[in-house]
Amino acid sequence: QTIFILNGPNLNLLGKRQPEIYGHDTLADVEAACARVGAEVGLDLRLLQSNHEGQIVDWIHEAREAAAGIIINPAAYTHTSVAILDALNTFEGPVLEVHISNVHKRESFRHHSYVSLRADGVIAGFGIEGYALAMRRMGSLLEA
Numbered sequence: 001q002t003i004f005i006l007n008g009p010n011l012n013l014l015g016k017r018q019p020e021i022y023g024h025d026t027l028a029d030v031e032a033a034c035a036r037v038g039a040e041v042g043l044d045l046r047l048l049q050s051n052h053e054g055q056i057v058d059w060i061h062e063a064r065e066a067a068a069g070i071i072i073n074p075a076a077y078t079h080t081s082v083a084i085l086d087a088l089n090t091f092e093g094p095v096l097e098v099h100i101s102n103v104h105k106r107e108s109f110r111h112h113s114y115v116s117l118r119a120d121g122v123i124a125g126f127g128i129e130g131y132a133l134a135m136r137r138m139g140s141l142l143e144a
């Protein structure tokens, strides 16, 4: 089974972008860490990143056929995107929401997530380890 790991705007700069908040690891490091867990729990993954809301919506539609579960860090779209929430509501498998930083410790506009209305679980503030933890949880949720 394949998991889509979707990443929203500015996460292509992970490792370079505000490292005091998001750390020095890159999206390639995230992919490697998730692949390690995937090998343990028997899941393949496709890690994708876009700065464009509609592209993320399109990937969620693709996931309807191609993925057993979705791990998503919608980045700033977390706090704004009804379109991403609506797309996730068309997906039948488990959805896990990941935030690298602890959004609840930050500005109040980061405290509300549209995506949390659909997510089966949320991880925030665990750094990039959050993605690997979400992969492990996907393993449990999808276990036959």
Ligand code: DQA
Pocket: 009, 010, 073, 074, 075, 076, 077, 078, 098, 099, 100, 101, 102, 103, 110
């Ligand atoms: C983020 C938190 C969001 O508020 C922010 O807009 C991001 C990244 C995180 O991973 O901590 O771009 O989703």
